[in-house]
Amino acid sequence: MRAHRWFTPWLLVLPALVWLAVFNLWPSLNTVVLSFTNAKPLGGGTFVGTANFERLLTDDQLADALLNSIVYMLVCLPLLTVVPLLLAVLVEKRLPGITFFRTSFYSPVIASAVVVALIWNWLLEDRGAVNGLAQQLGLVSGPVPFLTDRWLLIFSAIGLTVWKGLGYYMVIYLSALGNVSRELHEAAAVDGAGPVRRFLSVTVPGVRNTMLLVSVLITVSALRVFSELYVLTNGTGGPGGRDMSVVMLIQMYSRGFTGHLGYASALSILLFVVTLGPMLLLLRLNRKGADA
């Protein structure tokens, strides 16, 4: 069917095309160009060859940041793949008031990461509620340095990411649970399978693809973490600047008189390379999901 003049579709996609070109395609190319220069945030820049990439190899802060990302991923992956699925099973049944619970569980997702980090900053500080309660219960004798110890800080940030992510992945699972066959559940129940058994042999296989999708999403977002660490450390990167993420380094080099956009671009390319694998997998999974 060709019910329109040839230029009509182009008129409709024109704004989108401009944005595609100016804010998506061009910046991708320009990142590569910039990474071979010593451009500053305020302007200028000349070609410096591969100096920025050589610098990546000797940057101790970057080594710390990558190590942090790996730890982040290893802890987040099992927690955020499994717990939200259990939550989705819990809120799936339409009990009275279930909408209230679903919406409430989702509330950390809609809050800004800055808001969430400030809330946990207050909960976790030396004289905050968590330390207060722990000491009151006699679990610890002095305050736990959640926000000042190199590794405890990373684990606090992970806790925050997990807490903020629960509702997000719960909703993804919730939409997948609708496709799990009811008959299978009933048949298993008739055969005398208990809830745990049914969860493991009916629900889990039924949402296996979604679990894969979720775990890829978690991997990518663990590599992209920024606000949690930035706010918890007040932008300093914690003791000795060791609690940084790659994105935090990118931000640090993007600002002010000491900034270095060339090096920030080299860091961006590194980030692209490490996220590319999971991202491609994600795209494939999503397209498969769209066809189903």
Next chain:
Amino acid sequence: MSRGFNAISRREKVLRYALLVFVLLITVGPFLWQLSTSLKGPGEDIYTATPRFLPEQPTLGNYAEVARAIPVWDYIGNSLVVAFLTITGNAIGATLAGFALARLRFRGGKLVLGLILGTLVLPGEVTIVSQYVTVRELGLADTLVGVALPGAIGMLNILLMRAAFQAIPRELDEAAYIDGANAWQRFLHIGLPSVRGMLSVVVIFAFIGAWDDFLWPLIVLTDPENYTLTVGLQYLNSSFTSNPRVVAAGTMIAFIPIVVVFATLQRFFFRGVEEGAIKG
């Protein structure tokens, strides 16, 4: 038929509600604790070893204190400007493009679609540096328009709107075509009314995304007068760490509007979830 399966025992009901309340405490408790802190009076010891949930001397003074410490009304205004530009851009740009890509066949359409899909493998953080250079070259560094512009037509939103337009039965279109309706009329009278659900999802998330964003405005904005609310909050936190009550009031100022918006529109959102619109 499946009634026996659906009906749950009393014991299971009690257990389910107990678990629901337990998770509720974990997810909502920290917000309530922050709300409580923001309402505690200056004479109240907020550091007691036994945390006290209800304020003894409830006051709204901390909220007034936020306005004295930072120009919070300006920051709210700045965040609203960015949100407004982002919502308008996406509602118009993504809807028009989504319609063309879904319902009009044209040379090059496949290529455009492929390029849009291709951008999805790029996390936003990867291009943030050169994005800043682009905005600077346009003379928009340290402006709110500069903050809003790159996200004003999101590539993902185009794909979401395209999916919504695709779900409309072809016969409707053909009937309208036979009746002599042109592309624009089909868009207005058949397309738009059928994609209101997805359009509200796009609008909700454009608002939440713009209101909550931190990294990008932190890079673009340098003058404290131009800060959006999230950047301003971090600024408040770094300069007034001595009074957690005031910081708590500030976080509530940023959080409450988004809760109101989401609570009002959540039925669209969860309907979208059940229709399988949201896949992450």
